[in-house]
Amino acid sequence: MNDEKTIFKNAQSPTLGNVDVQVSDGVITSIVPTTPSTSEPSQIDAGGWLLLPPLVEPHAHLDKAFLSERIDNPSGDLMGAIRGIESARASLTRKDTIRRAERAVRQLANNGVHLVRSHADTTTDTELQNVEALLEVKQQCADIVELQVAALVGWPLSGRAGADNRALARAAVAAGADVIGGCPHLDEDPAEALRFLFELANELDVALDLHADENTRATSVDLELCADMVISSGSTVDIAASHCVALGCQPEDVQHRVAEKVAQARVSVIALPLTNLYLQGRDQTHNVPRGLTPVNLLRTHGVNVAAGGDNLQDPFNPLGKGDPLETASFLVLAGHNLIDDAFAAVTYRASTALGVAPVDISVGSSANFLLIKSTSVRDALATQTHQRMVVRHGRVLSARL
Ligand SMILES: [Zn+2]
Numbered sequence: 001m002n003d004e005k006t007i008f009k010n011a012q013s014p015t016l017g018n019v020d021v022q023v024s025d026g027v028i029t030s031i032v033p034t035t036p037s038t039s040e041p042s043q044i045d046a047g048g049w050l051l052l053p054p055l056v057e058p059h060a061h062l063d064k065a066f067l068s069e070r071i072d073n074p075s076g077d078l079m080g081a082i083r084g085i086e087s088a089r090a091s092l093t094r095k096d097t098i099r100r101a102e103r104a105v106r107q108l109a110n111n112g113v114h115l116v117r118s119h120a121d122t123t124t125d126t127e128l129q130n131v132e133a134l135l136e137v138k139q140q141c142a143d144i145v146e147l148q149v150a151a152l153v154g155w156p157l158s159g160r161a162g163a164d165n166r167a168l169a170r171a172a173v174a175a176g177a178d179v180i181g182g183c184p185h186l187d188e189d190p191a192e193a194l195r196f197l198f199e200l201a202n203e204l205d206v207a208l209d210l211h212a213d214e215n216t217r218a219t220s221v222d223l224e225l226c227a228d229m230v231i232s233s234g235s236t237v238d239i240a241a242s243h244c245v246a247l248g249c250q251p252e253d254v255q256h257r258v259a260e261k262v263a264q265a266r267v268s269v270i271a272l273p274l275t276n277l278y279l280q281g282r283d284q285t286h287n288v289p290r291g292l293t294p295v296n297l298l299r300t301h302g303v304n305v306a307a308g309g310d311n312l313q314d315p316f317n318p319l320g321k322g323d324p325l326e327t328a329s330f331l332v333l334a335g336h337n338l339i340d341d342a343f344a345a346v347t348y349r350a351s352t353a354l355g356v357a358p359v360d361i362s363v364g365s366s367a368n369f370l371l372i373k374s375t376s377v378r379d380a381l382a383t384q385t386h387q388r389m390v391v392r393h394g395r396v397l398s399a400r401l
Helices: 078-091 094-110 129-140 160-174 190-204 222-233 252-265 273-279 295-300 324-333 339-345 348-353 377-383
Strands: 005-013 017-024 027-033 043-045 050-052 055-060 113-122 146-153 179-182 207-212 239-243 268-271 305-307 369-372 388-392 395-400
Touching: 050 377, 055 094, 055 305, 055 324, 055 348, 094 113, 094 129, 094 388, 094 395, 113 129, 113 160, 113 207, 129 146, 146 160, 146 207, 160 179, 160 190, 179 190, 190 207, 190 222, 207 222, 222 239, 222 252, 252 295, 268 295, 268 348, 273 324, 295 305, 295 339, 305 324, 305 339, 305 348, 324 339, 324 377, 339 348, 339 377
Parallel strands: 005 043, 005 050, 055 113, 113 146, 146 179, 179 207, 207 239, 239 268, 268 305
Antiparallel strands: 005 017, 017 027, 050 369, 369 388, 388 395
């Protein structure tokens, strides 16, 4: 909190036209039609820039960010990226991880992101090192973003061979991880792995975020199994299923059946278009799948659909800007989303998927917003201009003019 009063003059609200937004003690105290500027020092000229809610990154891997120059992925697919990370584990120290993760957080924050969920590799090689590193980043960067840390527990989780990983999952939550995660589709017994993660999340009452069906096999059914478990148990923990690529490869009647269950179970789906377009379908030479979950179909059934950037310049995706507007643009181009649906997927839909109340730009709300030099949301997705002013708790966090 601060006791400063600031007026952001001449911001373009998509619904109210050009307005002045007055902020006091970190809260919006008035939004009125704009009037000519005066010389008051408490005024900040918004220059007619578009006034938008802050952006959300619901699925990141901050512990892997900016490793492209250090780790190769010659095959370009998911297992190639995983093997690359495994071969380099020894060089990925806690200090190095914190440094790269902080750089990524600052890049996200400067782009207008105020809420991030990042997965942290939790494997028998490095145990809790990455979870602890990201928890430190969470603390250090608390002024600029709200960060949720999900323990991405290694596999196997099933059978006797999975005992160490199962113990690690518990230890990660005890160490402070906000969310439990894992990759059932990589396990020898996906159903058993999923059941363990689901039951642990319910036992410990923490959110669950699955790397679900990250493949193009129509036989991969993590998402449907998860929805079945919620419906039959009446579970109320927050659950998100990330990727869900296989659903895009399944017959239409199956897609509708699964989407219906996912909506009923209130499981959010987080699409990750950049990384999945890069990693998936490399084993096929014709009719190559896009590797995207069917977002429009899921929405028609009432599923909460969000979208994230996933990997940032690492072996899983050598590109990416850490900008949810870039993610939304891929939803439009590759996922055939309407502009407003794509933007919702990186703002209020993403907040909802993370169990956080969406930001409302109205009187009485916390003064968190983004001003961007654009004429419309479509224009913002098209240009992804760097000319942005990020306001958090009433203060200008960054301004690139
Ligand atoms: Zn991921």
